[in-house]
Amino acid sequence: xxxxxxxxKTITAQDIARALQTGSITTAxxxxxxxxxxxxxxxxxxxxxxxxxxxxxxxxxxxEQLHILGILDGREEDYDKQTITIPSGAAVNAQxxxxxxxxxxxxxxxxxxxxxxPADQGGTPAINWYCSLWTDRSATPSQYGQPFHSTPxxxxxxxxxxxxxxxxxxxSIAVGNKPVALRLPAxxxxxxxxxxxxxxxxxxxxxxGKLYGYIGKALVD
Numbered sequence: 001x002x003x004x005x006x007x008x009k010t011i012t013a014q015d016i017a018r019a020l021q022t023g024s025i026t027t028a029x030x031x032x033x034x035x036x037x038x039x040x041x042x043x044x045x046x047x048x049x050x051x052x053x054x055x056x057x058x059x060x061x062x063x064e065q066l067h068i069l070g071i072l073d074g075r076e077e078d079y080d081k082q083t084i085t086i087p088s089g090a091a092v093n094a095q096x097x098x099x100x101x102x103x104x105x106x107x108x109x110x111x112x113x114x115x116x117x118p119a120d121q122g123g124t125p126a127i128n129w130y131c132s133l134w135t136d137r138s139a140t141p142s143q144y145g146q147p148f149h150s151t152p153x154x155x156x157x158x159x160x161x162x163x164x165x166x167x168x169x170x171x172s173i174a175v176g177n178k179p180v181a182l183r184l185p186a187x188x189x190x191x192x193x194x195x196x197x198x199x200x201x202x203x204x205x206x207x208x209g210k211l212y213g214y215i216g217k218a219l220v221d
Contacts, residue, residue: 060219061183064107067217072108074210084194086125086205094196097144100211102188107220109181110213115153116161117194122202125159125194126152129209131182132189144191149176152195166213181213185220 019025039050074081082098090096102108117125130136134146153162170177184190192209 057220064216064219065109068214069217070215072211072213074114080211082192082209084192084207086194086196086201088201088203090123090196090201092196092199095193097191097193100190102184102186104186105218106186107216107218108184108213109216110184110211111167111181112212113164114210117159117207118205119159120157121205122199123196124154124156124198125205125207126154126197127194127207128152130191154197
């Protein structure tokens with residue numbers, strides 16, 4: 001008879017990790033099968049594997065803010081500034097959209113967004129901005145994400161400038177402001193939408209959107 005060889009079928013930590021990653025076993029099954037050491041903690045009376053996302057990854061978001069690697073102040077067109085021009089002849093309720101996208105490898109912390117509209121030119125310009133991170137739960141959701149303002153901002157006939165702010169005392173300035181910086185990871189899209197109101201435009205109306213804040217150190221995907 002031929003030689004019989006023993007096969008080592010010991011389940012290793014690497015085997016468990018691969019199985020969890022592929023979804024072929026659950027965390028509960030992994031705890032039952034693995035005869036080595038798995039770091040676990042108590043959560044509401046139940047044993048749970050330590051969540052490295054919550055334990056390590058999420059706190060890095062705070063560390064990202066401690067590194068100022070660049071300035072955002074609306075100085076560069078198509079980077080932190082966008083001009084949205086309603087063209088001459090635009091009909092009532094005609095819209096123009098322009099976008100800014102956070103580049104790969106960057107994370108932005110925005111402390112204010114400035115919106116401005118020019119004086120009326122036949123029609124009345126209005127402006128709003130949308131964030132791709134936010135789900136629009138309206139009856140007819142926007143493809144750009146949820147708008148910051150429920151209706152576009154307008155100041156007829158002379159135009160105007162508005163600031164949406166994100167910092168610790170911002171809510172004391174205006175109720176719609178938020179108390180923390182707006183974190184925008186790579187790939188986030190901010191869309192500015194200008195709308196022509198009341199009548200057909202008789203000349204171009206150039207609206208603008210500007211981002212203020214800084215570029216942090218990207219530590220979290």
